[in-house]
Amino acid sequence: VSPMIPGNRTQFTDFILLGFSEKPYQQGPLFGLFLGMYLVTVVGNLLIILAIVSDSHLHTPMYFFLSNLSIVDICVVSTTVPKMLVSILTENKAISYTACLAQMFLFMFFIALDNFLLTSMAYDRFVAICHPLRYGAIMSPRLCGLLVLVSWVVSFLNSLLHSLFVTCLSFCTNHVIEHFFCDLAEILKISCSDTLLNYALLYLVTGVLGMLPLTGILFSYTQICSSILKIPSAQGKYKAFSTCGSHLSVVSLFYGTGLGVHLSSFTSHSSWKSTVASAMYSVVTPMLNPFIYTLRNKDIKNALRKLSTRTSSSQ
Numbered sequence: 001v002s003p004m005i006p007g008n009r010t011q012f013t014d015f016i017l018l019g020f021s022e023k024p025y026q027q028g029p030l031f032g033l034f035l036g037m038y039l040v041t042v043v044g045n046l047l048i049i050l051a052i053v054s055d056s057h058l059h060t061p062m063y064f065f066l067s068n069l070s071i072v073d074i075c076v077v078s079t080t081v082p083k084m085l086v087s088i089l090t091e092n093k094a095i096s097y098t099a100c101l102a103q104m105f106l107f108m109f110f111i112a113l114d115n116f117l118l119t120s121m122a123y124d125r126f127v128a129i130c131h132p133l134r135y136g137a138i139m140s141p142r143l144c145g146l147l148v149l150v151s152w153v154v155s156f157l158n159s160l161l162h163s164l165f166v167t168c169l170s171f172c173t174n175h176v177i178e179h180f181f182c183d184l185a186e187i188l189k190i191s192c193s194d195t196l197l198n199y200a201l202l203y204l205v206t207g208v209l210g211m212l213p214l215t216g217i218l219f220s221y222t223q224i225c226s227s228i229l230k231i232p233s234a235q236g237k238y239k240a241f242s243t244c245g246s247h248l249s250v251v252s253l254f255y256g257t258g259l260g261v262h263l264s265s266f267t268s269h270s271s272w273k274s275t276v277a278s279a280m281y282s283v284v285t286p287m288l289n290p291f292i293y294t295l296r297n298k299d300i301k302n303a304l305r306k307l308s309t310r311t312s313s314s315q
Contacts, residue, residue, distance in 0.1 A: 014094035015187075019084060019180045020275060031088045037287050038081045044290030045070035051303035054310070058303055061139040062128070062243075065121045066293065068148055069250075072113050073286035079106045080181040080282060100182040101163055107282070108184060109159040112209060116151035118251050119213035123147075125244050126220035130227045158205055165201060169193040179275055181282075210258075217251055246296040250289055257281040 020030055052058045052067045083103065087093050095103070127138050162184055172192035179186045184202065188195045224244060231237045261277045294300050 014096055014175065015100045015182065016176045017084070017087060017093050017095055017180060017182070018176060018178050019087060019093060020279075027088050027091075031085060034081055034283070035085055037283055038077055038085070041077045041283070041287040041290075042074055044287070044294075045074045047304060047307075048290050048293060048300065051300055051307055054307050055299075055303040058299060061124050061144045062121070063299075064144050065117055065124060065148075069114065069117045069121070069289070072110050072117060073289055076107070076110045076114065076286050077283055079103060079110060084180045095182065100177075100187070101166065104166070104182040104184055104187060105159045105163045107181065108162060109155050111282070112155035112158050113151055114254065115209065115213050116155060117148070118247070118254060119216050120144075120147040120151065121247050122217040122220040122251070125247060126223055128243065129224050129240050154209075158209060162198075162201065162205070165198050169195065169198070179278065181278075183278065206262075214255060221248070242296075246293045249292045249296070253285050253288060253292075257285050 020026070048070045049067050052063045080103065083095065083099075087095075124139055124144075128135050131138060166184070166187060169188075169191040170193045171190060174190045174192075177183075177186045177190065188198050188202070191198075221244070224240075228237050228240045231240060257277070257280045261274070261281045263277075294304065
């Protein structure tokens with residue numbers, strides 16, 4: 001496919017994704033590292049999904065959101081890592097214009113979805129701890145489904161808007177993307193069109209879709225901490241906070257690495273540093289989430305143990 005790019009009508013077939021390194025001796029270790037992280041992410045998140053589906057005790061709002069988060073984490077890494085692994089194996093760093101736009105769209109879509117699901121989970125914890133007697137009535141299956149549906153719709157519209165604006169850009173001579181996937185900010189850098197509107201949209205939407213969910217999460221945890229401090233017994237306080245520990249860890253990791261990506265793009269002129277920061281955000285975080293939830297969550301551990309026992313007894 002040789003797309004017509006609007007503007008100066010430049011025709012080209014491919015973008016070139018530089019990845020992490022062009023040095024031949026580093027390709028093998030890079031391939032092994034990212035293949036290992038990809039497999040751990042997929043298997044870890046699949047195990048959480050299977051554990052939740054197979055155990056009726058986990059058919060609650062909290063684990064409904066967690067299973068959705070695990071699905072999205074698999075999708076995030078599957079959007080970027082397989083293409084990079086194929087590029088290393090075949091020594092072909094080219095990606096078509098259409099495939100690049102599709103990758104950019106999907107990555108933005110799933111990252112935004114991750115963000116909204118973490119916010120829904122914070123609201124779930126807020127209701128569970130601050131309004132325990134009304135929890136069942138408030139967190140109804142209908143509300144949980146609605147929260148997930150709204151998350152999907154808003155994330156889709158956000159990605160679609162950015163993608164439509166990118167299709168209006170021209171690309172003249174520089175088709176080299178200094179990244180391991182088609183990141184929107186990197187695509188804007190190599191366009192020879194006026195990208196002021198694209199950047200304005202990027203900063204506006206990132207600010208709104210970043211700050212609103214974060215504000216919701218911070219508000220939820222402010223109320224949660226206030227309620228926990230009112231619990232008289234130390235054991236009661238620990239039990240209440242332990243239900244939030246895993247989610248709080250995942251939120252800190254998600255926003256911490258996300259902030260690292262944005263700071264590195266503003267403060268560092270090194271494309272390598274920005275690429276590493278993005279890898280931490282988009283590959284390492286989804287890989288660590290299953291570990292955080294299994295190591296800190298007795299219910300998930302018990303469900304996995306039952307699943308393992310059931311699997312071994314059926315063989």
